[in-house]
Amino acid sequence: MKTPIFKNLPVAIRRADFADDFVWGVSTSSYQIEGAATLDGRVPSIWDTFSTTPGKVRDGSTGAEACDHYHRWEEDLDLAQSMGLNAYRFSIAWPRIFNGVDAAPNARGLEFYSKLVDGMLARGLQPWCTLYHWDLPQYLQDQGGWENRATIAAYLQFVEVVTRHLGGRVRHWITHNEPWCTAMHGNWDGMHAPGKRSLPLALQVCHHVMVSHGRAVALIRAQVPDAQVGIALSLHPIRAASDSAADQAAVQRHDGLRNRWFLDPLYGRGYPQQVLELVGDDAPRIEAGDMDAIATPLDFLGVNYYFPEVVRDAPEQYPLRSEIVHLAGRERTAFGWEVAPQGMVELLQRIERDYPTGPLYVTENGSTYEDHVSADGSIADVQRRDYLIRHLAAMRDAIAAGANIHGYFAWSLLDNFEWAEGYLRRFGLTYIDYATQERTLKHSGHWYSAFLHGAQN
Secondary structure (H helix, E strand, O other), X not given: OOOHHHOOOOOOOOHHHOOOOOEEEEEOOHHHHOOOOOOOOOOOEHHHHHHOOOOOXXXXXXXXXXXXXXXXXXXXXXXXXXXXXXXXXXXXXXXXHOOOOOOOOOHHHHHHHHHHHHHHHHOOOEEEEEOOOOOOEHHHHOOOHHHOOHHHHXXXXXXXXXXXXXXXXXXXXXXXXXXXXXXXXHHOOOOOOOOOOOHHHHHHHHHHHXXXXXHHHHHHHHHOOOOEEEEEEEOOOEEEOOOOHHHHHHHHHHHHHHHHHHHHHHOOOOOOHHHHHHXXXXXXXXXXXXXXXXXXXXXXXXXXXXXXEEEEXXXXXOOOOEEXXXXXXXXXXXXXXXXXXXXXXXXXXXXXXXXXXXXXXXXEOOOOOOOOEOOOOOEOOHHHHHHHHHHHHHHHHHHHOOOOEEEEEXXXXXXXOOHHHOOOOOOOOEEEEOOOOEEEEOHHXXXXXXXXXXXXX
């Protein structure tokens, strides 16, 4: 008799369908899980400030405690090991490493990540380190944040210290997670910290982030001779709301800022000319050598895939003259995001066709649904389990069609602080009871574990 996690599966898939050396992991980020916001020398980040500002986070919560991973990291790594993972993606909290512009590195912060990395290695988990996942120190924001070009130098100092401290044990480095969100959600629509609302500001922030990325690549390689260095981009297949010529043209404009604004300069093509013309005087200020720095060759590209975006022509909408629409009749997660596994195939094939990326990794992919704890304490999150299965099957199909995909990281190991949504949204394969901090593997997590251990579905 099949166990509940193997009942009514949407498609058959096995770990043996993938290469023996395929990387299987989960992704996390510092502010979303660590907590311990004021301990051991950590100073406030822009997310501490943003989340304590009334009205910025839907449930009024903060990441001050989150999943208390700072104290429970051994339990969490034990959980990851027990699932059969061979990799663990984490991020470094910059505010744990420096408490001021001219300050010396915080030894206690470095020691935490040293213990964390040693814990991964002891459990057979390959460390994948993301250097920046949105938690800029507030003291830098007070001096202009990423709009201030001096933040590039501060970031490189942070990178130098972290890679020198961990470089002998960490080989895989991601410079930035989702610069779109850093720049656009943080400085254009104001959904994320620091909560600004200015397109020229957002474009300048984005440029400085991308320059800092390119300069960090060379620095990391100098510090860690065998380093594999990449960046994780949030990318979407862009689809037209109709077959009209106007909507088809809107797709090209939207894709220019949503995807090509990052991919083109990373691979030596500069910013898309069409977007530069659309934004006009709002375009970022570019200094000599910037574009060459951004185009520093990468060892891999990380792709965070969640859903496609559907757009239509909207002449009144500056600057792209397009807008995102939600078509009726589409399957969606509790976040309202369309469930479209085939979109991941389309996206990965398009990237590899259009750019010399080398190895690709799906560095985030996951879903939020309403979880219910049963009387026996189990969480039968069938929709999340099926989302995971269908996307792994789509990835398998993409590889069969020739995509150069080398690994997959589910978002996320744990339910956590979901940014502007607070604790209202759960993405975890593990359920967190925030009152007790008890961890309970959901059915999706049990299925992923069984898959990784080679169990037949």
